[in-house]
Amino acid sequence: MDYYNPPQTSMKNNAAPYILFFRNSGPENYAHLSPDERQRLMQKWNAWYDGLAKSCKAVEGQPLELETRLVSGSGGARVIDGPFAEAKEAIGGYVKLMVESLDEATAIAQQHPGLDYGLEIEVREMTASCHLGVQHHSTHEMLTM
Numbered sequence: 001m002d003y004y005n006p007p008q009t010s011m012k013n014n015a016a017p018y019i020l021f022f023r024n025s026g027p028e029n030y031a032h033l034s035p036d037e038r039q040r041l042m043q044k045w046n047a048w049y050d051g052l053a054k055s056c057k058a059v060e061g062q063p064l065e066l067e068t069r070l071v072s073g074s075g076g077a078r079v080i081d082g083p084f085a086e087a088k089e090a091i092g093g094y095v096k097l098m099v100e101s102l103d104e105a106t107a108i109a110q111q112h113p114g115l116d117y118g119l120e121i122e123v124r125e126m127t128a129s130c131h132l133g134v135q136h137h138s139t140h141e142m143l144t145m
Contacts, residue, residue: 017059017126018097018105020112024120025092026066033117044113049095052108061095096126 030038052058068082068090083090099105102125109121129135 015098015100018099019124019126020095020097020105020109021091021122021124022093022119023089023091023122024118025114029118041113041117048112057097057099057108059096059098061093063093064091
């Protein structure tokens with residue numbers, strides 16, 4: 001696989017936001033690797049992201065801390081600190097893409113070098129509103145209101 005060259009499409013006005021959620025990305029997945037192998041994986045991972053950023057397909061991405069907190073119940077009355085036993089299912093990071101289709105976002109995810117080490121990637125299109133009528137506002141929009 002060529003981690004340096006993401007799938008190429010022309011960036012037309014119909015590009016939509018998609019998000020890649022990284023699961024099963026904890027340190028235990030990489031503990032068996034030697035320091036040199038970890039370094040090579042990190043270089044491939046960074047090259048994968050940098051190629052997407054240079055082609056204006058990745059607009060942001062970030063790992064997430066292992067520590068988590070779950071809030072639920074009326075008024076947020078129930079608060080549980082994690083990580084939880086289901087940590088393999090926890091989201092360990094994300095990349096936000098601007099691409100033309102679910103197929104293109106999936107093709108990008110399929111090139112991720114972490115897949116060879118157990119990483120799982122959930123691919124989802126983002127939407128401007130939800131079934132409850134909640135609307136999306138970007139940080140830029142909020143600052144200019």
